Amino acid sequence: MVELLEREAASAALFGALAEARQGSGGVVLVAGEAGIGKTSLVRSFIDHAAGIDRFLHGGCDPLETPRPLGPLIDAAQAIDRNLARRIAAGLPRAEAFAAALDLIDGVDGTTVFLLEDLHWADDATLDLFTFLSRRMEDRRALLVATFRSDEVDASHPLRIRLGDADVSLKGRLDLEPLTAPAVAALIGTRSSGTSALDPEHVHRATGGNPFFVSEMVAAAAGTADTQRGVPTTVRDAVIARASRLHESARDMLDVASVVPGAAPPWLLHAIAASTAASAEDGLSRCLQLGLLRERGDGTIEFRHELARHAIEESIGLARRRQLHAAALAAIRAIDVIPDHGRLAHHAAGADDGLAVTMHAPLAAADAVEIGAYREAAGFLRSALRYGHLIGPARRSEIVIEYGDVLTTLGEYEDAHDAYLRAVAEAQALGAAELQAKAYIASGRALWGLGRQPTYLDHLDRAEHLLGADPPLTPTLAQLQGARCREHMLAREHEAAEAHGRQAMDLATRLEDARLYAEVAIQSGISRCMAGDDNGLSRVRRGIDVAAEQGADTLIALGHSQIGSGYGELRRYDVAIPALRDGIAFGDARELTSYTLYLHAWLARCELEIGAWEAAADRVSALVANPRCLGNTRLVALVTLAWLRSRRGDPGVVELLDEALDLARRSQHVQRLWPVAACRAEHAWVHDRLEDELGVVEEAYSMAAGIGYRPAMEELSHWLTLAARDIDVESDAGRTPFALSADGRFAEAAEQWRERGCPYEEATAQLLTGDKARIRAAFRMFDDLGAGPLRIRAAERLRALGEPVPRGPNRATAGNPHQLTAREMDVLDQIPTGATNAEIANALGISERTVAHHVSRILSKMAVKTRAEAAVIADRSRSS
Amino acid sequence: MKTYVILRRSGWSSAEDLQSAAARSTAEGERMTDEVSWVRSYVLQETPSGLGTACVYQASGPEAIRRHAAASDLPVDEIIEVVDTVIVRPDPASSVA
Numbered sequence: 001m002v003e004l005l006e007r008e009a010a011s012a013a014l015f016g017a018l019a020e021a022r023q024g025s026g027g028v029v030l031v032a033g034e035a036g037i038g039k040t041s042l043v044r045s046f047i048d049h050a051a052g053i054d055r056f057l058h059g060g061c062d063p064l065e066t067p068r069p070l071g072p073l074i075d076a077a078q079a080i081d082r083n084l085a086r087r088i089a090a091g092l093p094r095a096e097a098f099a100a101a102l103d104l105i106d107g108v109d110g111t112t113v114f115l116l117e118d119l120h121w122a123d124d125a126t127l128d129l130f131t132f133l134s135r136r137m138e139d140r141r142a143l144l145v146a147t148f149r150s151d152e153v154d155a156s157h158p159l160r161i162r163l164g165d166a167d168v169s170l171k172g173r174l175d176l177e178p179l180t181a182p183a184v185a186a187l188i189g190t191r192s193s194g195t196s197a198l199d200p201e202h203v204h205r206a207t208g209g210n211p212f213f214v215s216e217m218v219a220a221a222a223g224t225a226d227t228q229r230g231v232p233t234t235v236r237d238a239v240i241a242r243a244s245r246l247h248e249s250a251r252d253m254l255d256v257a258s259v260v261p262g263a264a265p266p267w268l269l270h271a272i273a274a275s276t277a278a279s280a281e282d283g284l285s286r287c288l289q290l291g292l293l294r295e296r297g298d299g300t301i302e303f304r305h306e307l308a309r310h311a312i313e314e315s316i317g318l319a320r321r322r323q324l325h326a327a328a329l330a331a332i333r334a335i336d337v338i339p340d341h342g343r344l345a346h347h348a349a350g351a352d353d354g355l356a357v358t359m360h361a362p363l364a365a366a367d368a369v370e371i372g373a374y375r376e377a378a379g380f381l382r383s384a385l386r387y388g389h390l391i392g393p394a395r396r397s398e399i400v401i402e403y404g405d406v407l408t409t410l411g412e413y414e415d416a417h418d419a420y421l422r423a424v425a426e427a428q429a430l431g432a433a434e435l436q437a438k439a440y441i442a443s444g445r446a447l448w449g450l451g452r453q454p455t456y457l458d459h460l461d462r463a464e465h466l467l468g469a470d471p472p473l474t475p476t477l478a479q480l481q482g483a484r485c486r487e488h489m490l491a492r493e494h495e496a497a498e499a500h501g502r503q504a505m506d507l508a509t510r511l512e513d514a515r516l517y518a519e520v521a522i523q524s525g526i527s528r529c530m531a532g533d534d535n536g537l538s539r540v541r542r543g544i545d546v547a548a549e550q551g552a553d554t555l556i557a558l559g560h561s562q563i564g565s566g567y568g569e570l571r572r573y574d575v576a577i578p579a580l581r582d583g584i585a586f587g588d589a590r591e592l593t594s595y596t597l598y599l600h601a602w603l604a605r606c607e608l609e610i611g612a613w614e615a616a617a618d619r620v621s622a623l624v625a626n627p628r629c630l631g632n633t634r635l636v637a638l639v640t641l642a643w644l645r646s647r648r649g650d651p652g653v654v655e656l657l658d659e660a661l662d663l664a665r666r667s668q669h670v671q672r673l674w675p676v677a678a679c680r681a682e683h684a685w686v687h688d689r690l691e692d693e694l695g696v697v698e699e700a701y702s703m704a705a706g707i708g709y710r711p712a713m714e715e716l717s718h719w720l721t722l723a724a725r726d727i728d729v730e731s732d733a734g735r736t737p738f739a740l741s742a743d744g745r746f747a748e749a750a751e752q753w754r755e756r757g758c759p760y761e762e763a764t765a766q767l768l769t770g771d772k773a774r775i776r777a778a779f780r781m782f783d784d785l786g787a788g789p790l791r792i793r794a795a796e797r798l799r800a801l802g803e804p805v806p807r808g809p810n811r812a813t814a815g816n817p818h819q820l821t822a823r824e825m826d827v828l829d830q831i832p833t834g835a836t837n838a839e840i841a842n843a844l845g846i847s848e849r850t851v852a853h854h855v856s857r858i859l860s861k862m863a864v865k866t867r868a869e870a871a872v873i874a875d876r877s878r879s880s
Numbered sequence: 881m882k883t884y885v886i887l888r889r890s891g892w893s894s895a896e897d898l899q900s901a902a903a904r905s906t907a908e909g910e911r912m913t914d915e916v917s918w919v920r921s922y923v924l925q926e927t928p929s930g931l932g933t934a935c936v937y938q939a940s941g942p943e944a945i946r947r948h949a950a951a952s953d954l955p956v957d958e959i960i961e962v963v964d965t966v967i968v969r970p971d972p973a974s975s976v977a
Contacts, residue, residue: 614950621943641943650942651884651961788958 005183005211007042010174014046017143017171022052022111026140027169032150033176036212036235036307039147042176043115054110055080058297060117061126062262063306065349066364066379068342069125069371072116073101079298080104089338091370093551094125094590098132105133105142112142118306119148119159125373127158128591134168143171150175158375161627178209187211191218210235212305216242239311243292250290253283257293258312259324259350263300271331276323325350341367342376345383354387362399369406372553372592377406397423397435401442411594411630413449420446437463438476441483449631453487453668460484475516478507482520489523490669492709494531497524518546518555526562530570532735537563537575557595560586565636568602569671570711571736571756577606597629601636608640611759611785616644624656632672635663639675646683647760649788653683661696670703674712677701681719686789690723697723710735717742741765747774759785767794772801779806824861827854832871881917881938883962886945889924889932891955898923898931904952911951915944936962 004011010031017029031039047056057080059072068074070088077085077100084104088097105112116122116130130146137144153159179187184207185200191214192198198221207213216238243254256272257264269284284301287293292308293301303309313321329347333339341364348356361384368377381403388396400423407416423439440463447456463480471477481504488497501524508517521543528536540559547555560583567576580603587596600623607616623629623637642656657680664672677693677700684693697719704712718738720727731743737752746769753762763781766774767790775797782791783806795805830840837855841848855867864870892898902921909918917938924932939945942959949956 614946617943617946621941625940645942648942648946650946650959652942 004038004042004045005186006179007038007045007176010042010176011046013172013174014043014145015050018046018050018052018111018113020171021113021141021143024139024141026137026142026144027171028134028137028144028146029171030163030173031145031147031176032153032173034151034178034210035149036210036305037176037178038211039176040117040305041211042174043117043145043147047113047115050113052111053113055105055108055112057104057112057114058117059115060262061119061121061123063118063121063310064261064342064346066342066345066361066368066376066383067121067123067126068340069123069368069373069376070097070129071123072126073097073129076101076114077104080107086338089340091367093370094128094372094553097371098129098589098591101129101133102136105140110141112140114142114144116144116146119146120152120157122159123368123373123376124158125368125371125376127162128372128593131162131168131593132591134170138169164627179204179211179214180209184209184214187214188218191215192221212307213238216308235307236311236314239308240315243312243315246290246292247283247286249283250286250292251283253287254292254312255316255320256324257287257301257303258309258316259321259328259347261309261346263296263298263302265300267335268328268331269301271334272324272327275327275330322351326353329353329356339363342380345380349383349386354390357387358384358391362402365402365406372590374406374409378403378410381406393426393430394432394435397426397430397432397439400426401439404439404442404446408445408449411449413446416446417443417450433466433468434474434476437466437480440466441476441479444483444486448490453491457487460487473507473510475511475513478504478511478513478516481507482516482523485520485527486523489527489530492530492670492707494527497527500524501527514546514550515552515555518543518550518552519558521546522555522559522562526566529563530566553590553592557583557587557592561595561599564599565602568606571609571758573606573610573757577603580606593628594630594633597623597626598633598636601629601633601640605636605640608644609760610757613644613648613786616640620644631663632667635660635672635676638663639679642683643679646679646686647785647787647790657683670700670707670709670712673700673703674716678715678719681716685719685722686793690719694720694723694725710739714738714742737761737765741768747771750774760787763787763794764790767797770797772798772803775801776803776806824854824858827851828858828870828874831855831858831867832875881940883919883936883938883965884942884945885960885962886935886937886949886956887932887958887960888935888955889957890926890930891933892931893929895931898933901952901954905948905954908948908952912944912948915940916948 014029017027021027031043033039047053057076059074059076061067061072074085074088077088081104084100088100092100105114114133116126119127119130122130130144133144148159153163181201181204184204188198188200188203198218203214203217207217213235216235220238220241243251246254253269253273256269256276259272260268266284270281273283284293288295288301291304294304295301303312316324325347329344329351332344332347339360341360345357345360345364348354348360361380365377365380365384368374368380381399384391384399385396385403388399391399400419404416404419404423407413407419420439420443423442424436427433427435427439440459443459444456447453447459460480460483463476467474467477467480481500485497485500485504488494488500501520504520505517505524508514508520522540525536525539525541525543528539530536540563544556544559547559560579564576564580564583567573567579570576580599583599584596584603587593587599600619604616604620604623607613607619620637620641624634624641629637638656638660642653642660645651645656646653657676660676661680664676673696677696680693681690681697684690697716701713701716701720704716714729714734714736715738717727717729718741721729721742721744727742729739729742731739731745734740737749737756740746740749740752746765750762750765750769753759753765759781763778763785766778766781769775775794779791779794779798782788782794798805826844827840830843835843837848837851841851844851858870859865859867862870862873864873892901905918909916919936919938921933921935924934926932937945939948945959946956948954
């Protein structure tokens with residue numbers, strides 16, 4: 001057993017976390033440090049010495065150029081349930097794979113430790129799994145331990161962003177430090193049997209206290225009589241120096257093992273060795289004996305450290321390295337039942353076998369997309385395109401389009417756009433009109449992300465032109481109609497969206513393309529809803545059902561998201577809020593973060609509008625602080641938070657609205673600019689400077705009027721009217737109560753706002769009526785909501801009208817609805833018993849006259865005439 | 881974190897009330913150390929009776945201040961952002977929390 005030096009605090013932290021986990025308070029421990037610092041040694045030592053671990057799950061990430069999605073989960077599952085491992089490897093959908101991971105953790109009556117190693121090499125799906133599990137450790141008897149190389153996780157590394165997630169129950173982050181000089185001396189002492197000629201000070205300086213480097217240096221110096229020998233200056237040199245003194249068979253085996261990232265099963269090593277004329281058996285046992293290679297629990301062989309493997313691989317001559325990779329490729333291909341395309345692509349690239357790369361890499365990419373590992377998919381496709389000259393031109397263009405699609409999903413819109421244009425150019429050179437059209441149509445999402453709608457509409461026109469006047473029935477034609485439908489929906493041009501939507505769905509049906517059908521059903525359906533026709537909702541739901549049949553998670557997510565945000569925009573909370581909650585639950589189970597963030601933004605906005613300000617505050621302030629909250633999501637969140645702050649009278653409104661305006665202007669769509677304009681107007685109006693925002697309001701109004709989008713026009717008219725601008729509003733045909741208030745019909749507007757469940761708008765309308773009873777009602781509503789500025793304004797109006805301002809709650813009596821003092825409450829308690837004033841006075845130890853005084857005040861506050869009525873009300877509120 | 885002045889008007893009827901409020905505020909503050917930090921408070925005499933406070937806090941935002949107040953059962957009447965502090969003379973007699 002390796003004795004650890006200077007790791008007492010870190011070990012203690014691990015043992016402490018385990019003890020808490022055993023009590024049912026689970027969590028995550030991160031172990032970070034530079035390569036070779038001893039993260040694995042620390043964790044291994046902990047596992048070996050710990051008592052009370054009833055299940056140990058272990059998965060490691062490999063330094064493949066493009067890692068296998070969920071590789072570590074497959075490894076972990078392998079030891080417990082081979083069937084499950086196989087199913088995950090074959091492509092289990094995310095929700096099930098993640099749920100299965102939780103089952104593995106929960107599947108024992110006791111405490112589980114799940115070790116994820118080398119997360120800096122993790123693929124996106126594994127990183128999402130890590131985040132998913134981390135959020136759920138809190139009440140489990142489980143500990144999730146994750147190791148990573150801190151020097152490889154810089155600010156741009158995807159792991160870094162996930163580590164910043166506040167939801168994770170982090171028990172500790174252990175940053176392992178290099179060894180001190182005395183510790184280095186001790187390590188030298190334990191590693192070198194007998195005296196060593198190495199000077200500990202020198203070694204400490206040369207190695208920087210890195211334990212692995214130290215031990216390699218010691219091993220390199222051992223067995224040499226020559227004490228004057230030069231000391232290796234790098235780990236690489238140390239490793240190579242050690243390897244150079246090996247027997248040929250051992251050196252051969254080391255080379256063979258070095259081309260297989262991570263751990264390799266013995267049969268593979270033998271197969272590679274055999275086909276490259278290396279002497280296998282003998283070599284392997286020598287390496288194991290010398291400790292250069294070691295055997296894992298599951299029988300696979302690995303280097304003592306990745307640094308060593310890397311050093312050896314690099315030192316092999318290029319030709320030989322290619323030969324070894326080719327042998328590995330052949331051997332794995334011959335045996336693997338479920339091909340690991342990523343690994344095959346890796347060896348193919350190493351062997352410079354272009355044809356193999358172009359065969360396996362795109363398949364690996366498809367696997368990666370299925371599981372949502374988009375970065376890996378992009379890597380695989382790039383790998384394939386490197387050998388693009390070997391791919392037929394038509395197929396190559398298709399791969400370029402797929403590459404563009406993946407980049408779009410990753411939010412890398414510029415690069416995606418470049419890819420699409422490349423595909424267009426190549427297709428054009430081929431004279432392949434349909435392929436060119438396909439590329440133009442695919443470019444939509446990237447251009448949307450870049451906020452360049454006009455360009456996209458131009459692309460669609462070009463695609464249409466390329467397909468010809470009487471186009472044949474092809475998927476591309478269907479995609480074109482679908483794209484037009486989506487663009488019109490986004491522009492709130494409902495009739496056009498419906499027309500193209502119907503065409504697209506018809507074509508999709510004839511082509512039996514269920515996914516396209518589902519997508520168009522969702523987009524065209526929600527478009528109808530936005531136009532005011534609830535029948536569209538059943539079409540959206542049909543689209544979601546079809547998507548579910550196809551297992552198309554992203555389309556299901558799109559459906560929930562469109563219902564939630566669409567009905568949110570229409571202020572139809574009965575539909576919007578359940579859809580948003582369903583969508584969030586769907587997304588959480590699959591760790592679809594950017595999607596759930598968008599839904600949270602809309603839910604916060606709905607919560608704001610129905611008056612649930614505390615809930616809205618919690619939700620939206622977390623969002624705005626989240627670095628992954630970007631683009632349109634951020635826009636919704638910023639405006640919601642700005643509205644909340646403005647209504648409460650809190651600081652920090654202007655900077656939010658300035659950023660929001662900037663974001664909104666990047667798109668050409670009215671639904672981005674309209675809420676910003678409305679919020680800016682409201683904030684300005686409350687502070688008596690509505691004039692300042694009229695420019696923005698008018699800008700938004702003309703955008704809305706241009707397409708006749710009534711909900712936007714009405715809300716903006718409301719502000720224009722308050723600014724004494726003449727605006728024609730058909731208030732009877734209004735879709736929102738804003739139409740009524742824009743026409744001065746405030747009382748009616750208030751009534752409608754009450755029906756819709758928007759208390760702040762209702763109170764504002766009441767305030768604007770000028771009627772003292774209504775203003776008094778408005779005052780109470782603003783007070784209940786905590787809307788400081790308008791509460792003050794309502795009070796001022798009342799005073800101006802000569803009305804008494806309802807006393808603010810005497811805080812000593814806050815929390816009781818009629819604002820009785822403590823003493824009055826005592827008296828009230830006695831009333832239902834039918835006690836007389838004299839009896840009450842007796843019970844409370846006060847004078848009868850005082851009781852009479854209290855009773856009269858109680859009746860007045862409760863606005864009732866008799867004690868009996870007061871008793872009934874008190875009873876009712878006591879039991880509610 | 882930014883600095884804010886928080887006005888809590890007529891929140892308490894007595895000094896004892898205020899003291900228990902202070903204890904609650906401290907306890908809740910311990911739970912939210914990276915979101916709110918209580919710097920100091922001036923206790924105000926309200927008319928006709930009762931006490932209020934003007935508090936100086938550092939916080940990640942007004943929402944954190946309100947969340948802290950809700951958890952500690954403290955009123956919040958107004959939150960104002962502080963952009964600069966000008967100290968002319970030391971405070972007169974104060975009681976340390």
